[in-house]
Amino acid sequence: MDLIIFLLLGHYVGDYGLQTDTMATRKKESIYYLTLHVLTYTLTIAGTVVLYGLIEGFTKLPSIPLMGILAAILFITHWAQDYVKSRLSPSRQLYYIDQSLHMLLLVIFRYIILGS
Numbered sequence: 001m002d003l004i005i006f007l008l009l010g011h012y013v014g015d016y017g018l019q020t021d022t023m024a025t026r027k028k029e030s031i032y033y034l035t036l037h038v039l040t041y042t043l044t045i046a047g048t049v050v051l052y053g054l055i056e057g058f059t060k061l062p063s064i065p066l067m068g069i070l071a072a073i074l075f076i077t078h079w080a081q082d083y084v085k086s087r088l089s090p091s092r093q094l095y096y097i098d099q100s101l102h103m104l105l106l107v108i109f110r111y112i113i114l115g116s
Contacts, residue, residue, distance in 0.1 A: 001056065003114055006048040007106040014044030015102070028086040038079045045106075046071055049113070062113055070109055077105055 018040050026033040046067075053061045061067065085098050 001052075002110075003049070003052050003056075004107065004110045006052040007045065007110060008103075010045040010048030011102060011106060013048075014041035018044060027082060034079065034082055034086070038075055038082065041078055042071055042075045045074060060114060066112075070112065074105065074109070078102065
């Protein structure tokens with residue numbers, strides 16, 4: 001099974017399933033709740049990568065330092081996107097742009113982690 005399936009599953013679980021109503025409403029005005037949401041998201045994605053390693057073999061994964069760098073990039077970019085999005089007027093187009101950027105980063109990570 002391809003890593004992208006795990007990353008997309010992690011995205012939906014972390015960005016929607018584990019985001020509480022409090023996080024969803026308060027992250028717009030509170031750095032604490034924004035950070036809590038993004039930390040939950042990042043840990044969920046990391047968990048799905050570990051699950052992939054358990055199923056497909058850890059030899060397919062890069063070194064722990066590189067995984068840490070990717071996790072930091074994921075955290076920072078998601079935090080920045082959600083921060084900017086929360087300061088703009090909500091719209092369907094903004095939602096699609098936000099989700100497309102999240103997906104693009106996950107696809108890039110898949111190629112960084114697995115190569116071709």
